[in-house]
Amino acid sequence: WMLYHCCFRRVNEPPLDIGWIPYIGKAVEFGKDAHGFLLQQKKKFGDVFTILIAGKYMTFIMDPLMYPNIIKHGRQLDFHSFSDTMAPLVFGYPPVRSYRSPSLHEDIQRAFKLLQGDHLCALTESMMGNLMMLLRQQHLGLKPKVGSGWKTDDMYEFCSRIMFEATFNTLYGTPQDGGRHGAVEKLRRELFQFDSWFPLLVAGIPIGLLRQAKTSRNKLLKNLLPNRISSWSNRSQFISRRQELVEKVDVLTDMDRAAHHFAMLWASVANTIPACFWSMYNLVSHPDALRVVRQQIFDVLKLSGVEFSVDKDVTLSKDFLDKLLYLESAINESLRLSSASMNIRVAQEDFSLHLKNERSVKVRKDDIIVLYPQSLHMDPEVYEDPQMFQFDRYIQDNSGKSVFFKDGQKLKYYLMPFGSGSSMCPGRHFAINEIKQFLCLMLLYFDLELDLGQTRATVDSSRAGLGILFPSTNVRFRYRLQKNI
């Protein structure tokens, strides 16, 4: 099959670069510095080329002006045939399309609506309650004594602890007797232990060969068995609905059902936490930006007639969050700088894919087409000084800016941390909202500063292709209750 691919390229097929090592192909170079590597390939081969990565031939489309034509081919270039084979390997449930339950796939897709639209108001309210409860118990408990001393912490861990628990409670509910899940910290550690194996699992290494990953996954599944989840109160409608759906399928064991819940839990925190970290880090390390963002939060609070003081709980509704343009721009800018997901599509048939102007390429059934938006996010033609954090980059004339250019042409897609078209993240509005809530609370209640003498945190590219990148170093910060305003 490899010979066929390498030696019998048909006319009009993209150039192919397979590297020296069969199977691994270019995975090593890609893993070291995906962005730099793809730029190099682009110089050699142009905007469209095929690379062998971890046993898969992937055709990269580098010109963002070609994106719309790829994204609109939803039927011929399918996302789910890829995720439906990969997710079971990683999370451990049997492939959804094998259940002889023809509507399940569609039902699961339909249930994603429960994360959006009007349902977002209830989720936002619940998230607010959970965040406030954690802040009260963990961080405000020091009695809001004005001017009391600083506390220091690791910024990533701080974001991770709060966002994990608050998101978990919001989606899965809390113990019957109210309060907090006793095992939540153990669950979080186990999840991120598992997550460190994620790149290898996605690359196709069988979990049987990764003993620690398998042990971790088993422990996690046991915590997410259907009868445990049913015993919690205040579950989100979204999770309740998914429970009903997997309950109905009688070929599934309870461990299979738990694996479905586990996949969702992973999806709901694995990207949100690093995104939250980068948003907080970028603001705290740019005090001028932080001042403007904070001022707008206070201004909008005042306009909404809310009297704020640090000794009171505050409620931030979805309508309120929608008005925080500077905060939203700063979050979008943080996502631009830190996201490195691949958008993967699998050809469902042989066809000629129209790219741009007169240009097309031949695509064969089962070929993989990849968009890599990090190249767009870091393109100096689209974003001036692309390495710089400019908190108001997405604002123009007091409203959101959505006009960006490449080669003098307006881009339809210029910011893609959440994927595109049929594979667009269904949790994106919820994610942005919870990051906004977290940051609002941080900025309202606390003074925040980086500890002195630290080098700038940069992204660690070893997970390029898989979502929001992690920081390459730990960041220490300090916080104290704000003086009453």
Ligand code: HEM
């Ligand atoms: C900043 C945070 C987040 C980022 C950057 C993000 C990013 C993404 C991306 C890029 C995809 C598409 C994957 C692909 O094309 O291969 C995706 C899919 C998905 N995301 Fe998110 N996500 C975030 C938060 C969330 C949250 C909070 C939830 C749930 C509450 C969620 C649930 C999902 C699900 C279920 C899918 C799969 C959709 C499907 O199978 O059709 N995500 N996410």
Ligand SMILES: *[C@@H]1O[C@H](CO)[C@@H](O)[C@H](O)[C@H]1NC(C)=O
């Ligand atoms: C469930 O949510 C309601 C309203 O948000 C709240 O009043 C109640 O205390 C919660 N129950 C538990 C057990 O957390």
Ligand SMILES: *[C@@H]1O[C@H](CO)[C@@H](O)[C@H](O)[C@H]1NC(C)=O
């Ligand atoms: C931020 O990005 C989202 C899409 O990811 C977009 O809907 C929103 O308008 C953007 N907001 C600003 C201020 O750029």
